[in-house]
Amino acid sequence: MGELLRTPLFDLHAELGAKMVPFAGYKMPVQYPLGVMKEHLHTRAGAGLFDVSHMGQVILRGDSYAAVAAAFETLVPMDVLGLDEGRQRYGLFTNDAGGIDDDLMFANRGDHLFVVVNAACKEGDIVRMKAVLEPNVTVEVIEDRALIALQGPAAETALARLNPSVAEMSFMDVATVDLNGSECWVSRSGYTGEDGYEISVPATEAEALARALLVMEEVEGIGLGARDSLRLEGGLCLYGNDIDTSTSPIEAALTWAIQKVRRPGGDRAGGFPGASRIFGDFAEGVARKRVGLAPQGRAPMRAGTPLFAAEEGGDPIGEVTSGGFGPTLGGPVAMGYVGSSQAAVGTEVFGEVRGKRLPVTVAKMPLVPSNFKR
Amino acid sequence: MKFTEEHEWLRVEDDVVVVGITAHASEQLGDVVFIELPEAGTEVTKDEEVCVIESVKAASDILAPIDGEITEVNEALVDEPGKVNEDPTGDAWFFKIKAADPSQMDDYMDEAAYNDFIG
Numbered sequence: 001m002g003e004l005l006r007t008p009l010f011d012l013h014a015e016l017g018a019k020m021v022p023f024a025g026y027k028m029p030v031q032y033p034l035g036v037m038k039e040h041l042h043t044r045a046g047a048g049l050f051d052v053s054h055m056g057q058v059i060l061r062g063d064s065y066a067a068v069a070a071a072f073e074t075l076v077p078m079d080v081l082g083l084d085e086g087r088q089r090y091g092l093f094t095n096d097a098g099g100i101d102d103d104l105m106f107a108n109r110g111d112h113l114f115v116v117v118n119a120a121c122k123e124g125d126i127v128r129m130k131a132v133l134e135p136n137v138t139v140e141v142i143e144d145r146a147l148i149a150l151q152g153p154a155a156e157t158a159l160a161r162l163n164p165s166v167a168e169m170s171f172m173d174v175a176t177v178d179l180n181g182s183e184c185w186v187s188r189s190g191y192t193g194e195d196g197y198e199i200s201v202p203a204t205e206a207e208a209l210a211r212a213l214l215v216m217e218e219v220e221g222i223g224l225g226a227r228d229s230l231r232l233e234g235g236l237c238l239y240g241n242d243i244d245t246s247t248s249p250i251e252a253a254l255t256w257a258i259q260k261v262r263r264p265g266g267d268r269a270g271g272f273p274g275a276s277r278i279f280g281d282f283a284e285g286v287a288r289k290r291v292g293l294a295p296q297g298r299a300p301m302r303a304g305t306p307l308f309a310a311e312e313g314g315d316p317i318g319e320v321t322s323g324g325f326g327p328t329l330g331g332p333v334a335m336g337y338v339g340s341s342q343a344a345v346g347t348e349v350f351g352e353v354r355g356k357r358l359p360v361t362v363a364k365m366p367l368v369p370s371n372f373k374r
Numbered sequence: 375m376k377f378t379e380e381h382e383w384l385r386v387e388d389d390v391v392v393v394g395i396t397a398h399a400s401e402q403l404g405d406v407v408f409i410e411l412p413e414a415g416t417e418v419t420k421d422e423e424v425c426v427i428e429s430v431k432a433a434s435d436i437l438a439p440i441d442g443e444i445t446e447v448n449e450a451l452v453d454e455p456g457k458v459n460e461d462p463t464g465d466a467w468f469f470k471i472k473a474a475d476p477s478q479m480d481d482y483m484d485e486a487a488y489n490d491f492i493g
Binding site: 031035036037038225298299300324325327332354 | 404405407408410426428430431432433452
């Protein structure tokens with residue numbers, strides 16, 4: 001493995017006393033001196049600042065937005081053409097087998113499509129986009145910008161001090177906004193289940209912007225540890241754990257992300273990788289399904305915990321794909337896959353922890369209600 | 375007080391040894407969220423896994439530092455596992471053990487040696 005990369009906020013993390021760990025080829029803050037539990041609770045009560053600069057930022061340009069969108073629809077089962085200017089949507093790169101190669105965000109920024117992909121997948125995503133979209137669409141990888149997320153109920157108050165216009169944005173709106181003298185590309189979105197913003201800022205100006213936010217009473221730096229427990233309580237998938245190249249969007253309970261126009265019977269049905277399997281899943285249903293899981297006791301059920309239909313005997317019916325302690329719930333929280341016949345909310349299944357089968361209830365996701373500004 | 379390389383502390387009280395984890399260990403673990411204790415009356419042997427401690431990050435085991443019988447466990451930790459972070463060497467003891475062979479205590483470090491060990 002080569003040298004770990006550093007984000008533009010690396011020195012600031014060190015100054016704040018962050019514990020740094022390798023993550024997707026980068027040296028990233030896993031926690032600050034506050035600790036995972038308090039960082040999590042702070043984000044749900046105030047505002048948390050996350051460095052997500054390791055994620056891939058890509059601009060797609062062509063003759064028009066419509067031309068770019070039509071080309072991008074060959075890669076994702078989402079309605080890209082119908083996305084209004086100034087709006088963002090969640091998307092999936094599917095593969096020929098109908099599995100998921102990455103999840104992403106894409107935004108209609110008028111004359112171009114702005115795409116944000118996972119750090120661990122970005123090299124492959126870029127290769128894929130270039131192979132399919134070029135030469136009619138140019139794939140510009142943005143290397144000179146950092147990405148900062150500001151999340152939590154106080155995010156609006158905090159960010160509006162730098163530019164009041166951000167308060168007018170609704171969930172999934174995108175806009176170019178001047179923040180602290182920098183041209184920022186802001187979306188009202190995030191991955192914590194809270195209201196908040198994701199801010200693409202020129203790399204050389206990222207530290208100044210982060211400092212301008214961190215001096216505010218409401219804002220604390222938050223590491224990857226709390227980011228994981230926040231997104232888990234929020235029912236949001238971690239690529240590589242909860243969704244991967246073998247899971248179809250239907251199995252992953254991401255059917256909502258496929259707009260009607262791309263589904264069977266829609267005006268632009270199909271035409272994306274793996275459409276035949278995914279349409280088969282629509283028609284025939286699936287054998288397994290991603291569900292929220294609420295362990296009944298106190299013991300956390302971590303990723304890899306096998307799940308059973310009964311307290312004794314039988315083969316596993318699935319497994320936990322993400323699990324741990326949910327600080328807001330004050331107890332264990334998990335998600336994973338079970339057979340479709342066990343997927344109804346309220347069904348009791350059993351997770352085997354250290355040789356003991358412990359009861360766990362299939363629960364409605366998200367386990368902690370989301371707090372988006374619709 | 376004596377210390378093990380597994381970051382446990384051992385304090386002799388009358389005829390039993392009280393066992394907990396060190397402040398260094400609790401810092402490394404991060405916020406403790408779950409503890410599974412042994413049952414009082416259990417006979418244990420040195421290096422046997424007797425407790426499970428889970429933090430926000432991961433699960434780890436606590437080993438019996440010596441042979442003997444568990445005489446008492448700290449049930450309060452089950453409801454308030456966070457005590458392990460707040461007061462690791464005081465309130466947050468895990469269990470008391472009646473030593474079968476008190477000479478096993480001689481193998482362990484004193485505080486100065488433990489501080490050297492953790493650097």
